[in-house]
Amino acid sequence: MRLNNLPGMGAALLLVLSTASLGWAEQAVRAGEEIFQLEPGFKAAPALIMLALMVVYVGVGFLSRVSTTSGYWVAGQGIGKYGNGAAIASDWMSAASFMGVAGLLYLQGWFGLGYIIGWTGGYVLLLVLLAAQLRRFGKYTIPEFLGDRFDSHGVRLFAATVTVIIAITYATAQFKGIGLVCGWIFGMSYASSVFFAAGVVLAYMLISGMSGVTRNQQIQYVVLISAFLIPLWSLMQKAGGSGILPQIEYGRLLSDLMEGKTAVGVLEGEELDKATRAYLPWGTGGSIYHFIALVFTLMVGTAGLPHIMIRFYTVKNEDIARRSVLWGLFFIGLLYWSSPVYAALGKYWNPLGGRAVADVIILSAPERAELGIAFIGYLAAGAMAAGISTVAGLLVAGASAVAHDWYATVFRPDSTDKQQLLVGRLVTAALCAVVVLFALNPPALIAQIVAMAFAIAGNTIFPACVLAVWYSRANKYGALAGMTFGLALTLLAMTGWILNVPAFTATGLLPATSSALLVCPLAFLINIVVSNLTTDKVSENSLRRSDQVLRKLHNVPGHPEDSRRPQGSFAAK
Amino acid sequence: MSDNSRLHVNFFAPSTPNMKAEVFIAAAILGIWGLLSFGLPLLIWLAGLGDPQGLGRSFITEARFLGFPLHYWLIAQGCTIGYVLLCKLYCILWDKKVPRIHSSGGPRP
Numbered sequence: 001m002r003l004n005n006l007p008g009m010g011a012a013l014l015l016v017l018s019t020a021s022l023g024w025a026e027q028a029v030r031a032g033e034e035i036f037q038l039e040p041g042f043k044a045a046p047a048l049i050m051l052a053l054m055v056v057y058v059g060v061g062f063l064s065r066v067s068t069t070s071g072y073w074v075a076g077q078g079i080g081k082y083g084n085g086a087a088i089a090s091d092w093m094s095a096a097s098f099m100g101v102a103g104l105l106y107l108q109g110w111f112g113l114g115y116i117i118g119w120t121g122g123y124v125l126l127l128v129l130l131a132a133q134l135r136r137f138g139k140y141t142i143p144e145f146l147g148d149r150f151d152s153h154g155v156r157l158f159a160a161t162v163t164v165i166i167a168i169t170y171a172t173a174q175f176k177g178i179g180l181v182c183g184w185i186f187g188m189s190y191a192s193s194v195f196f197a198a199g200v201v202l203a204y205m206l207i208s209g210m211s212g213v214t215r216n217q218q219i220q221y222v223v224l225i226s227a228f229l230i231p232l233w234s235l236m237q238k239a240g241g242s243g244i245l246p247q248i249e250y251g252r253l254l255s256d257l258m259e260g261k262t263a264v265g266v267l268e269g270e271e272l273d274k275a276t277r278a279y280l281p282w283g284t285g286g287s288i289y290h291f292i293a294l295v296f297t298l299m300v301g302t303a304g305l306p307h308i309m310i311r312f313y314t315v316k317n318e319d320i321a322r323r324s325v326l327w328g329l330f331f332i333g334l335l336y337w338s339s340p341v342y343a344a345l346g347k348y349w350n351p352l353g354g355r356a357v358a359d360v361i362i363l364s365a366p367e368r369a370e371l372g373i374a375f376i377g378y379l380a381a382g383a384m385a386a387g388i389s390t391v392a393g394l395l396v397a398g399a400s401a402v403a404h405d406w407y408a409t410v411f412r413p414d415s416t417d418k419q420q421l422l423v424g425r426l427v428t429a430a431l432c433a434v435v436v437l438f439a440l441n442p443p444a445l446i447a448q449i450v451a452m453a454f455a456i457a458g459n460t461i462f463p464a465c466v467l468a469v470w471y472s473r474a475n476k477y478g479a480l481a482g483m484t485f486g487l488a489l490t491l492l493a494m495t496g497w498i499l500n501v502p503a504f505t506a507t508g509l510l511p512a513t514s515s516a517l518l519v520c521p522l523a524f525l526i527n528i529v530v531s532n533l534t535t536d537k538v539s540e541n542s543l544r545r546s547d548q549v550l551r552k553l554h555n556v557p558g559h560p561e562d563s564r565r566p567q568g569s570f571a572a573k
Numbered sequence: 574m575s576d577n578s579r580l581h582v583n584f585f586a587p588s589t590p591n592m593k594a595e596v597f598i599a600a601a602i603l604g605i606w607g608l609l610s611f612g613l614p615l616l617i618w619l620a621g622l623g624d625p626q627g628l629g630r631s632f633i634t635e636a637r638f639l640g641f642p643l644h645y646w647l648i649a650q651g652c653t654i655g656y657v658l659l660c661k662l663y664c665i666l667w668d669k670k671v672p673r674i675h676s677s678g679g680p681r682p
Contacts, residue, residue, distance in 0.1 A: 113648040117610060120653045124606045127660055128599040247650075251640030258642065281617055281629030281644060288618040292611055299610065322667065326660040333653050340649050472582035543579065550580050554592055 042187040046377025050185060053223060053381050054200070057216050057388070081320045083218055085327025088311050090217035092328070093224060093335055094170070094390035095177020098383045100447030101336070103359045105343030107445075109278035111286040112343070114294040115447055116336045118454075120329060121295070122302025127325040130303065133469045133553040135312045135321040141397075142306040142461060143405040149468040149549045151542040152476035153410045158483050160401035162460045163306045165487075166453050167398030168434055171391050173449035175201075175439035178387040180360055181380045191440060198436045200384075201391050217393075220385040221331060227382025228335055231366050231375050235345050238369045239263070250341045253348060254279060262351045275351055285507065293514035294451070300516050301454025304462030307397040345369070359446050395428055402427040451513035452494050458516040459486030463523040471528065472550055475538050478531030486523040490515055594671045602663050609655045617644045 097119070105112040137145055143163060147156025175194055178201070183193035237243035239253060258276050260267035267275050277283030302308070311328075312321045339362075346353070346361040349368040353361075362383070366376045403424035408415055415423075442449055460483045467474040467482075489510075496504025497512035504512055510519075538546075551557070581588045587596040621629030629644075636643040641650075 110645055110648070113645070117648060117652045117656075120656050121606060121610045124602065124656050124659050124663075127663055128602050128606075132595075248639055251638075251646065254645060255637060255640060255642060277628060279642060279645060280634060281621055283628045288614065291614055295610055295614070322664050326657070326664055329660055330657050333657055336653055337650060470582060470584040472580060547580050550582055554580075554582060554589065556580055556589055556591070 040187055043185055043373055043377065045374045046185045046380050049374070049377045050381045050384055053385065056219065057385075058203075060216050060219060081315070081323040081327055084311060084315045084320065084324035085331055086221040087217040088308065088324060088328030089331035089335075090221035090224065090386075090389045091311060091393050092308060092332060092390075093221075093386050094450065095174045095383060095387040096447045096450035097332075097335055097339070098224060098228065098386040099177050099180070099359055099362055100173070100445060100450065102339045102342040102346070102361050103445060104447045105340050106346045106353075106361045108284045108286070110281050111284050111291060113340070114286075114291050115298065115451070116340070118295045118298025119302060120332060120336060122299035123325055123329045123332075125299055125303040126309070127322060129466055130309065130469060131312050131321050131325055132318040134309055134465075135315065135318040136553055136555065137549065138313055140310070140313065141400055141405055142309050142465070143401055144409070146461075146464055146468060146479065147405065147409070149546060149553075150474075150476040150479050151545045152479070155464075155476050155479050155483075156405050157410060158480060159306075159461065159464070160405040162456060162483065162487060163401040164398045164431070166306065166456050167394040167401075168431060168438070169456065170450055170453040171394045171398075171431075171435045172438040172442060173446045173453075174387040174391045174394070175435055176442045176449070177359070177446050178384060178391070179439060181363075181383045181387070184360070184363060185377070185380055194436060194439050197387075198432060201388060201395075202432060217389050220389040223385045224382040224389075225331070225334055227378050227385070228338055228362075231371060231379055232338060232341055234371055234375065235366060235369055236341070238371070239345055239348055246341050247337045250344045254344050257344065257347055257351075262347070263349045264351065267351060271352065275347070278347070287507075290507065290511065290514060293511065293517035296520070297455050297458055297514045297516035298451060300458030300462045300520050301451075301456075302458075304457035304460070304465065305454070306401075306457070306461060307393045309465070310397070395431055398431050399424050399428045448513050452490075452497075455493070455513060455515045455519075456487065456490045459490045459519045459523055463520060463527055467524065467527050467531075469553055471531075472546075473535065474527055474531045475534060475546070476542075477534040477537065478527040478529075481530040482523040482527030485526050486519055489519045489522075591672055595667075598663060598666045598670060601666070602659055605659055606656070609652050609659075613647050613652065617647070 101112070101115055101119075104115055134145065137148075139145060139148070141160075141163075143156050143159035146159045147153060175197055178197035179190055179194035182188065182197050182200070183190055186193065186196070188196060232246040233243040235243075236246040236249055241249040241253070243249075258279050260272035260275050262275070266272075282288075311324070315321050315324055342362045342365050346365040349365060353364070362379060363376060366379060403420055407423045408420045412419065463482050463486065464479045468479070490512075493504045493510050493512040493515045496508075496510075501508075503509050506513070582592065584596055584599075587593040617629065617631070617633055620631035620633050624630040631644075633644045633647075634642050638646045
């Protein structure tokens, strides 16, 4: 399926958006209050930098167009360990990593570090439990893997639905980030900048056709990491350091902050107390339960995100798959070792700025340090690269779940390429419209919204995938029961969070961003118990097909009984 | 899966030499991962139980490492550097311990 040249998509989106915008515009003004913390107005240098980079992305996409489905979905399985590592990092590092983590650390101090270890530690889980096995399976989507392993269209449909929900939730946060940055560069209101951002993302997908995604993600990684790291040297010098290695130097700044020493003078009384509390373990109100619940949720979520898992399909072999996780995590680490520096510098220059400044702290800190508009423009371009690369990956993951796993595999196996393309276009347009609607009035901070997407992945996809690989008795009934339970509880927690029900808020028993500590183990248990209770209900044929997938996952040669069957025949289903 | 001819896969009871090697390495790495991810926060929590204000002050928050409050460095950088090293260790162990299989159902397509 190719998603380029989508004329109908733009028209449909425009119609939905213009209708919807009337009622939402007022709330959107409030949602985008962060931009007003920054200097308003059009900025020529950042606009030029951003446009130049957009031209590069589209050009690369155009030059690396592909003509086969294998090339389209998995880049011909020819990516190496550094390349795939950079692509994993770029796919992964979104507006949440780029802007949101620094914002959370600014607000939550030490407690916010839970996001950093959650979002890095999950790769260890992914590596040891799933990476090599998924590469051995070697097909296109995660719903396809689960559907084949459990030999069930029901599981396939369910996993595809979850993928769509994750894509929508996750992309909402990206649009908020892209919208904030566009608003800052072009001097627009938040609502207008969300629409503008939707236009930019669609144009990017329309013209580059998503075909050069991997190569673009590698370029975007270079842009986003250099944009993130370079300003830090100057910032640290302005804060009185040598600026050689800001990632180490900010330790002293942090210790000083705890004693109330800031750029605006030495804090006293209540202000000093607030500054000290921010960096003490439980000074911002969290507890050990909430810290561990958050870390666990983000870890299993990381290991269950469909658009990250499919990156293992794009490499040459399983050795490269393993090594690309190592490199991906290192590349991600470069950013996560640096984002606390922005948060600390933000505190140093603006110790008492609250929630309103949090999501734009990486722009606000350099602005207050008077770093120069071109510097900050490059930083903003990096944030755009982070948001766009992730949104593009998410929209394609969501659209492929519907067009490839629902439509072309289950409902209309005899559909032509042309029909599949049309469905893909319509779904992409619909997804984009839904995302924009949510982004106009986002329910939480960028990183919090993203954390909710992780809760969904960790409570549904992760248990199903781990048991699919490591427990041969797991069957489709168990998988469906476990995934239904996981999804229902996560959505319940998310709704409760939005409605402010005490149990689901940040200090409740089941916070929407941290629900997996309780829900994920239960989803595992339900899957195992139901699978064992329903062993007799699975047909002999179904068992044989599952067995074949397992043999492939674990490199076990086929049983003599199956030797007459050509190897890999199940894969051609 | 009552049929004995079926392939039995269970993380806690690996059936083939390959799976045994993979599970052994995975379990070792997961053990260290668990200590880093949950052991360190628990240690910081336990040490800070004596703080009458409930903010978690302890010798770990008072100590300094590279200029950082120790509790901050351990989580912000100690854990994440640890994860990268764990991934490297996993790749090394895998190369040493897991038998190479290149059947038609194997890693090379």
